[in-house]
Structure formats: C-alpha cells, structure tokens
Amino acid sequence: MDIRAIRNEADYDWALKEIEQYFDNEPALGTPEAERFDVLANLLKAYEDAHYPITAPDPVEMIKQWMAIQGLSQGDLATLLGSKPRASEVLNRKRALTMDMVFKLNREWRIPAEALVSPYHLAI
Numbered sequence: 001m002d003i004r005a006i007r008n009e010a011d012y013d014w015a016l017k018e019i020e021q022y023f024d025n026e027p028a029l030g031t032p033e034a035e036r037f038d039v040l041a042n043l044l045k046a047y048e049d050a051h052y053p054i055t056a057p058d059p060v061e062m063i064k065q066w067m068a069i070q071g072l073s074q075g076d077l078a079t080l081l082g083s084k085p086r087a088s089e090v091l092n093r094k095r096a097l098t099m100d101m102v103f104k105l106n107r108e109w110r111i112p113a114e115a116l117v118s119p120y121h122l123a124i
Contacts, residue, residue, distance in 0.1 A: 003039050006047040015044050058120035060093055066111050080104055093123040 006012050019040045027033030057065060067077065078087035081101055089095035097105075097116060106113040 003036065003043070006043050012044070012047055012051075015040055015047075019044065056115060056118070059097055059116045059118060060091065060120060062111060062115045063105065064091065066109060070109070072109070080108055093121070096122060 002018075004011065004014075006015050019037065022033070022037045022040075027037055056062075063077070067073070074087055074091060075084070077091070078084040081087050081090065081104065086095065090097060090101070102113055102116045105111045105116055
C-alpha cells in the first residue's frame with residue numbers, strides 16, 4: 001500500500017490527489033483499495049483538524065446564519081423575542097441572550113441550545 005504521513009502541504013496535496021480517484025469509483029468493502037481509502041481519509045482528517053480547524057460560530061453568528069438558511073427576517077426574530085428593539089439589540093450585540101430567548105430559539109426555530117449558550121462579546 002503506497003501511503004505516507006502527511007507532514008506538510010505537499011504531502012497534503014498528494015493525499016488529496018490520491019483519494020480523488022475513489023470518489024468516482026468507490027472501492028468495494030474489504031478490498032485493499034477500500035483499506036487505502038480509509039487510511040487516506042483518516043490521514044487527511046487528522047491533518048485538516050490540526051491545520052485547518054473549524055470553530056463553531058458564536059451565538060449571534062449562529063442566529064444570523066440560521067436566519068439566512070431558513071429565510072427568516074429580523075422581523076421574524078422580533079416576533080419570537082417579543083419586540084423589534086430586542087431583536088435589533090441581540091443581532092447588534094448590544095443585548096445578551098437570556099435563557100428565555102435561548103429556550104424560544106431552541107423550541108421554535110430548532111437551533112441547538114448548546115450553540116446558543118457559549119460566551120460571546122457584546123458591543124460597547
């Protein structure tokens with residue numbers, strides 16, 4: 001099996017090219033090609049986790065992204081939170097989310113509560 005450690009960008013590029021062949025022609029389970037695919041995928045994941053970590057958005061960014069994905073407006077948020085000023089203050093980081101707001105966002109919009117309770121900075 002022609003596999004090597006991924007220690008730098010050149011190794012990373014090599015591994016990406018090697019694994020691409022399996023996307024269009026998936027190897028059968030239990031074959032040496034399937035084993036090679038699994039090893040390459042694990043090596044790529046480990047390298048990407050170490051060099052290109054993806055962090056979760058803070059609660060305000062999560063709300064904004066959720067609204068964009070679901071086609072919701074600031075008016076929809078105002079309806080949920082009870083007032084236009086409150087929705088504006090939350091989105092502009094002038095008001096922190098309360099547990100009641102987190103509960104409503106979770107219950108009504110199905111935003112995961114754990115994504116809404118992490119600390120974030122308010123605007124001064």
